[in-house]
Amino acid sequence: MTRMTSALLAAGLLGLATAPARLEAQRSGVEIWSQTCGRCHMPQPAIRYTADQWESIMMDMAIFARMTDDDAAAVLEFLKGGAKRVASADPVPREGELLAVLASVGPVEIPPPRSQDGAGATLYAQNCSACHGKAGKGDGAAAAALNPRPTNLADSTFQASRTDPQLTEAITNGKGTMPGNGARLGQDGVRALVAYIRSLGNGKGR
Amino acid sequence: MRVISIVAGGLLAVALAGTPEAASAQGLMLTGYADVEARYAKTGPNNSEVFFDNYHFNLIALGKIYKNLFASGEVEYEHAGDEIMLEYGFLSYTGLRNVRISAGKFIVPFGRFNKDIHPTWINKMPDRPLGMDNVFPQTYSDVGVWVSGAVSVSGGTRIVYDAFVVNGLLGEDGGNIRDLRDNDQESLTGGGRDNNKAFGGRLGVEVGPQGFDLGASIYTGNYLDDPTQNLTLTLFGADAAWSHRGFEIRAEAVFADQGATGGDLSKKGGYAQAAYLIQGRFEPVVRFSLKDMPGENDDRRRFSFGANYYVSPSSSVRLAYHVNMEDQGFVANNNAAVAQFNIGF
Numbered sequence: 240m241t242r243m244t245s246a247l248l249a250a251g252l253l254g255l256a257t258a259p260a261r262l263e264a265q266r267s268g269v270e271i272w273s274q275t276c277g278r279c280h281m282p283q284p285a286i287r288y289t290a291d292q293w294e295s296i297m298m299d300m301a302i303f304a305r306m307t308d309d310d311a312a313a314v315l316e317f318l319k320g321g322a323k324r325v326a327s328a329d330p331v332p333r334e335g336e337l338l339a340v341l342a343s344v345g346p347v348e349i350p351p352p353r354s355q356d357g358a359g360a361t362l363y364a365q366n367c368s369a370c371h372g373k374a375g376k377g378d379g380a381a382a383a384a385l386n387p388r389p390t391n392l393a394d395s396t397f398q399a400s401r402t403d404p405q406l407t408e409a410i411t412n413g414k415g416t417m418p419g420n421g422a423r424l425g426q427d428g429v430r431a432l433v434a435y436i437r438s439l440g441n442g443k444g445r
Numbered sequence: 446m447r448v449i450s451i452v453a454g455g456l457l458a459v460a461l462a463g464t465p466e467a468a469s470a471q472g473l474m475l476t477g478y479a480d481v482e483a484r485y486a487k488t489g490p491n492n493s494e495v496f497f498d499n500y501h502f503n504l505i506a507l508g509k510i511y512k513n514l515f516a517s518g519e520v521e522y523e524h525a526g527d528e529i530m531l532e533y534g535f536l537s538y539t540g541l542r543n544v545r546i547s548a549g550k551f552i553v554p555f556g557r558f559n560k561d562i563h564p565t566w567i568n569k570m571p572d573r574p575l576g577m578d579n580v581f582p583q584t585y586s587d588v589g590v591w592v593s594g595a596v597s598v599s600g601g602t603r604i605v606y607d608a609f610v611v612n613g614l615l616g617e618d619g620g621n622i623r624d625l626r627d628n629d630q631e632s633l634t635g636g637g638r639d640n641n642k643a644f645g646g647r648l649g650v651e652v653g654p655q656g657f658d659l660g661a662s663i664y665t666g667n668y669l670d671d672p673t674q675n676l677t678l679t680l681f682g683a684d685a686a687w688s689h690r691g692f693e694i695r696a697e698a699v700f701a702d703q704g705a706t707g708g709d710l711s712k713k714g715g716y717a718q719a720a721y722l723i724q725g726r727f728e729p730v731v732r733f734s735l736k737d738m739p740g741e742n743d744d745r746r747r748f749s750f751g752a753n754y755y756v757s758p759s760s761s762v763r764l765a766y767h768v769n770m771e772d773q774g775f776v777a778n779n780n781a782a783v784a785q786f787n788i789g790f
Contacts, residue, residue, distance in 0.1 A: 266601055266653070274601070274653040277688060280567045280789070281725075281758035292474045295508040298515045302537055302545045303561065305595045305605035305649075380654075383691030383722050385758075 268317025273381030284416030285321030321418020359435030375439035398440030473508030480565040480787035499525035513540035547591040554607035556682040559583040566789035574734035576714015582626040587611035601653035613643030613666035619705035641667035658686040676704035691722035728753040746770040760788035
């Protein structure tokens with residue numbers, strides 16, 4: 240390899256550096272998180288850091304892991320959804336607090352369209368299947384690297400042990416290492432997901 | 446050098462951290478990794494040694510210091526010795542789409558092990574593979590400019606790139622490549638400084654859904670610490686990895702073409718490794734690594750067998766046994782067993 244050849248290669252690399260973005264990936268944050276972070280190490284749970292800290296970490300990882308801007312932004316949004324909260328600055332109820340509120344106002348009616356709802360299926364595929372698997376069995380592509388393992392949503396014992404408000408709470412605010420998705424999905428989206436998750440258990444839930 | 450390193454590290458830490466209030470407001474954070482280990486090694490037919498080592502206690506400060514300006518630095522404290530170094534400390538401009546321009550001292554982006562895999566909480570073995578020391582001098586960081594980024598070409602597939610210009614490796618005619626990384630400030634101001642820069646980069650492709658990762662790297666530059674002469678060191682690297690549902694195969698090779706007045710030297714090294722993560726906790730690992738060092742009588746092959754237990758996603762206990770083979774065949778005199786606890790924090 241001559242110096243000139245090396246120079247041409249380096250010039251090519253520099254040229255690529257200035258190339259315009261093309262065909263940006265349309266993948267969800269959770270997919271990119273599991274695939275990109277998992278290239279080097281176990282993906283870290285969102286609750287490990289605060290939203291501010293994740294912002295710094297993702298700037299770092301965008302450099303070290305060579306991520307596109309869109310991919311880094313999608314992962315950051317996903318991680319912020321389940322980030323550790325600073326109590327004094329956080330208006331969102333912590334895990335358990337929402338359940339307490341719900342319990343205090345009596346039974347809560349969650350629309351129960353227990354069918355293969357199209358919106359729910361789409362939302363599930365985009366936001367849940369990477370970890371929980373296509374059939375909800377906790378065997379998604381990212382599951383092997385997660386500790387603890389994702390919940391088997393299709394399991395009849397799990398389905399029977401969770402109420403719809405509990406599922407709503409978990410999806411909205413996160414549970415364990417799973418980030419909350421309520422802010423992104425909105426109430427309708429969460430309802431659709433609850434209905435779809437119930438369908439995974441063949442309607443055996445409560 | 447030690448004093449300079451400590452002062453530099455302290456200045457960086459102060460510059461990055463500032464007051465606690467400022468750090469919090471800007472999202473700055475202090476992180477790092479550490480490990481402790483016990484090692485048993487044969488040192489001869491009837492001799493062995495057992496010792497404890499605090500291999501790393503490295504602190505990393507990172508954060509956004511302005512809208513599109515990012516800073517990151519790692520203060521390295523190794524082997525519980527009396528030397529504290531700045532492994533890297535750089536500023537990055539992130540205002541261009543899919544492009545990061547960094548300047549300062551950074552880990553040279555050649556291959557995967559040097560820049561991405563070497564921290565002990567990430568590396569699946571407690572030691573670096575053969576070839577990632579005397580053929581490529583990991584962990585090699587240097588001062589210069591680094592441009593990096595990625596371009597999406599289809600759903601889940603990215604072309605990734607790194608390009609760099611650095612002061613370069615520096616040392617004696619035909620010297621051991623690992624020793625060439627000691628191109629510290631004292632050397633540069635002591636007569637070794639010249640106008641020759643080293644440059645190179647890595648071009649890779651990542652196929653996200655399928656878990657493939659392929660790359661090729663190059664480094665080239667004059668390495669002689671006598672500016673009146675010109676001897677070039679060129680390194681070529683190739684790396685490949687595939688990961689799927691807890692199963693990972695990773696391989697990396699590096700070839701060195703080192704100019705020398707006594708005749709050019711060709712050196713090569715690399716490794717292949719397989720690991721399988723079971724239930725997110727247990728992970729058996731096997732690795733084969735080698736280095737061929739003509740003229741240095743230091744050719745070696747190594748089989749490594751490991752078992753990891755992950756306490757958390759960023760901490761683990763690693764057990765490993767290395768079987769070394771040298772030119773003359775199987776040599777059990779320098780086999781080693783290592784037990785390590787590591788954590789990224």
